[in-house]
Amino acid sequence: MALQKPSIPKGTRDFGPVEMSKRNYIFNTIKKVFQHHGYSQIETPAMENLDTLLGKYGDEGDKLLFKILNSGDFFDGVDPLELRQSGSNTASLKICEKGLRYDLTVPFARFVVQHQHEIEFPFKRYQIQPVWRADRPQKGRYREFYQCDADVVGSDSLLNEADLISIIDEVFQQLDIRVKIKLNNRKILAGIAGYIGQPDKITAITVAIDKLDKIGTEAVFQELQLKGVSVQGIYKLEPLLALSGNNTDRLDSLRKILATDTTGIKGIDEATHLLGILDTLKLKSEVEFDISLARGLNYYTGTIIEVKAQEAEIGSICGGGRYDDLTGIFGLKNISGVGISFGADRIFDVLEQLNRFPAGAMESSRVLFANFGEKEALHCLTLLPLLYKAGIAAEIYPDAAKLKKQMAYADARHIHYMVLVGENEMNEGNLTIKNMVTGEQFKASPEELIKLAGC
RNA sequence: GUGGUCGUAGCUCAGUUGGUUAGAGCGCCAGAUUGUGGCUCUGGAGGUCGCCGGUUCGAACCCGGUCUUCCACCCCA
Numbered sequence A: 001m002a003l004q005k006p007s008i009p010k011g012t013r014d015f016g017p018v019e020m021s022k023r024n025y026i027f028n029t030i031k032k033v034f035q036h037h038g039y040s041q042i043e044t045p046a047m048e049n050l051d052t053l054l055g056k057y058g059d060e061g062d063k064l065l066f067k068i069l070n071s072g073d074f075f076d077g078v079d080p081l082e083l084r085q086s087g088s089n090t091a092s093l094k095i096c097e098k099g100l101r102y103d104l105t106v107p108f109a110r111f112v113v114q115h116q117h118e119i120e121f122p123f124k125r126y127q128i129q130p131v132w133r134a135d136r137p138q139k140g141r142y143r144e145f146y147q148c149d150a151d152v153v154g155s156d157s158l159l160n161e162a163d164l165i166s167i168i169d170e171v172f173q174q175l176d177i178r179v180k181i182k183l184n185n186r187k188i189l190a191g192i193a194g195y196i197g198q199p200d201k202i203t204a205i206t207v208a209i210d211k212l213d214k215i216g217t218e219a220v221f222q223e224l225q226l227k228g229v230s231v232q233g234i235y236k237l238e239p240l241l242a243l244s245g246n247n248t249d250r251l252d253s254l255r256k257i258l259a260t261d262t263t264g265i266k267g268i269d270e271a272t273h274l275l276g277i278l279d280t281l282k283l284k285s286e287v288e289f290d291i292s293l294a295r296g297l298n299y300y301t302g303t304i305i306e307v308k309a310q311e312a313e314i315g316s317i318c319g320g321g322r323y324d325d326l327t328g329i330f331g332l333k334n335i336s337g338v339g340i341s342f343g344a345d346r347i348f349d350v351l352e353q354l355n356r357f358p359a360g361a362m363e364s365s366r367v368l369f370a371n372f373g374e375k376e377a378l379h380c381l382t383l384l385p386l387l388y389k390a391g392i393a394a395e396i397y398p399d400a401a402k403l404k405k406q407m408a409y410a411d412a413r414h415i416h417y418m419v420l421v422g423e424n425e426m427n428e429g430n431l432t433i434k435n436m437v438t439g440e441q442f443k444a445s446p447e448e449l450i451k452l453a454g455c
Numbered sequence B: 001g002u003g004g005u006c007g008u009a010g011c012u013c014a015g016u017u018g019g020u021u022a023g024a025g026c027g028c029c030a031g032a033u034u035g036u037g038g039c040u041c042u043g044g045a046g047g048u049c050g051c052c053g054g055u056u057c058g059a060a061c062c063c064g065g066u067c068u069u070c071c072a073c074c075c076c077a
Helices: A017-036 A057-062 A080-085 A086-094 A106-115 A158-175 A187-195 A197-207 A212-226 A232-242 A248-258 A263-283 A344-354 A372-390 A402-410 A423-428 A447-453
Strands: A047-049 A067-069 A096-101 A123-131 A143-151 A178-185 A286-289 A303-310 A320-322 A335-343 A368-369 A395-396 A419-422 A432-433 A442-444
Touching: A017 A123, A017 A143, A017 A158, A017 A344, A047 A106, A047 A187, A057 A442, A086 A096, A086 A106, A106 A123, A106 A335, A123 A248, A123 A395, A143 A158, A143 A344, A158 A178, A158 A263, A158 A303, A158 A320, A158 A335, A178 A263, A187 A197, A187 A232, A187 A447, A197 A232, A197 A263, A212 A232, A212 A442, A232 A248, A248 A263, A248 A286, A263 A286, A335 A344, A368 A372, A368 A402, A372 A395, A372 A447, A402 A419, A432 A447, A442 A447
Parallel strands: A178 A286, A368 A395, A368 A419
Antiparallel strands: A047 A096, A067 A096, A123 A143, A143 A335, A178 A303, A303 A320, A320 A335, A419 A432, A432 A442
16 A cells, blocks of 8 residues: 555644643633533534534535535435536535534534423533534634533523623633623614615625724725615715714714614613623723624624634634524524633634743643662652642653653653652662752652642 | 645755755754753754656756645635
């Protein structure tokens, strides 16, 4: 067999020990905050039935689904002629019944409906798992990446939104990333679409104005025209996008403009109420009400949340929102949910860029016993359990290699203490401890080692 | 899905109009130092120039295809 060059699929990555330490630092931080706020963990399978996934993310989303070819003879019972004529998209549905999950929210909705009788509502769950998108990779954009989701279903109280936003605030506080939390409300966007007389164009309008700060007002108007929004509509839209003042000012102005639109007013009420709650929470992060925030996912119906890193140029690192009827499609009506999703991989990129991983994020042993030979090694092996019992990560170098090599190994792995027990130490009944950071070296007892390495 | 871009040592990258034996820094290994890492010095190993094909007396260099990387759209964490 010809030697084959090993490789992994486009848009996927391997993670080495150093990267995993750093990733675990992110996951652990997020996980801990989720748990403190009373969320319980669940997991769902990597693959879902395709009909669970299809139609939940819009046409674009459907295209980005990875589909899994049926096992066995997938052509069995399929008319080849019909297959050929139906086009590759439709054809794929005839030979694939499963797909890789695209996010964690839809599988969660499925989970809630399927297990509704075992669940205590309101149900607060968190989930940290990879998702897959058949997108074209770019920086900060992968085909396999992790999402860290927290959702509350079965309660439409805005306290849930506030709780999730304070989670966001806490997580980024702990990770030492300065962020801006942007808020909007889908009902306001619907109200705007109604106000300018084109409620049917809500998607086109939201997608277009979402690009406002990126491409500017002119380009947004051009795109709107292209999408069939009338000139009068755009004329009415203009002052809305130009609103100024603080969050409250802008909401108040909006309230006057959208006065006759009940949906719009409801959205404004929600946003105002939420901002009021957040005010009393005294968050560390800046919270901004932003009318141009749209977010693509079709299922959002109320609050929309997006988080941007202040110090790094990267897409959003966390997003979320309220969806009133996600479970409805699976047969469970009147269950409202709200959730957020941290993009762990982008957060990784931000921390890497800002060099903000703490030194302690490097997981490694704290103590390395040098190996001077069989007899000495056995002696060290009897000491190791003492360290383990004290919760200290420790190991012995497996080979009686040159000390130089063993020390270089400790150095490379950032091991803090090297313990030397050779013939002399064994006879004297003590240890030589070398601090690999300061370089100082001294004799001590095992108890002193534990005391030293333990803190 | 559309348009572009990149690929040379483990890593970051040089490599002249196509011309003999493809280089550097870092890293790695060994020695200077038989129980002492980092710093220094000396030496060494390491290459299908992404892959396949074409043009040519001759290709890392030119052409086509393909895979990968990154970028702009689209969309998104």
